[in-house]
């Protein structure tokens with residue numbers, strides 16, 4: 001819909017935040033013009049967040065803006081890419097100044113932090129939805145994909161798992177937590193951290209990588225399928241926060257870690273020969289990493305707790321609380 005009221009991108013986003021030198025022409029013409037160096041692959045990803053489907057309808061605009069950018073940058077992290085450019089398609093029920101100011105502020109803040117320039121966008125009237133396309137750069141041959149893992153490779157994750165899922169459960173009143181834990185867990189749900197430095201540090205070390213959007217069980221399933229492997233997953237090694245463990249039972253914590261999704265941590269595999277270099281590579285990434293299993297031949301995930309087989313029927317989480 002072309003209306004003056006909805007020519008909002010210019011007002012709120014043009015010339016704001018980090019301005020990269022590789023943007024030959026930014027917001028304002030028919031297209032942006034971007035300069036891609038030789039021997040570089042462009043990594044491109046798009047994610048849509050719909051109100052009531054991917055975020056609660058009453059979520060703060062600052063959180064929506066942060067999350068919309070972060071989940072796209074998380075996909076770049078999972079490919080080992082350095083983030084560079086972002087474009088934004090925003091559908092809004094009405095031009096609400098206060099909402100837009102907060103939303104745009106968060107988008108620009110995350111872009112600024114990660115050295116990303118907003119190079120284009122569009123606004124339309126309709127039910128609230130945000131579509132972002134993020135583009136990043138990775139040297140030819142250094143990209144991380146889901147398909148490179150081999151039997152024997154070790155399985156790792158960054159950060160802690162399950163926090164975002166429990167944060168959502170708290171927001172929806174399905175669980176109760178102490179005030180401290182509640183704040184931490186809800187922040188993990190609303191303000192995910194894309195593991196960009198870790199993703200780039202894993203170039204040449206990890207044999208495969210994916211970011212955890214749907215839940216460990218489901219996302220590991222994607223890696224196993226693409227790599228034609230199975231995996232032994234060590235439940236006793238799953239990294240979980242004090243907030244998660246202090247709020248729900250261990251079994252329930254496993255469920256959140258395996259199924260709830262929205263953690264936006266990286267899941268990656270490392271061949272035995274590269275294991276020694278891993279700690280050094282990730283030393284400056286600002287996030288810890290944990291070995292949670294090992295790949296094997298065959299297919300599917302076998303769950304072990306202190307070496308003993310455990311039967312768990314884990315399934316990926318569907319974004320489905322919208323009525």
Ligand SMILES: [Mg+2]
Pocket residue numbers: 074075078210211212213
């Ligand atoms: Mg992904």
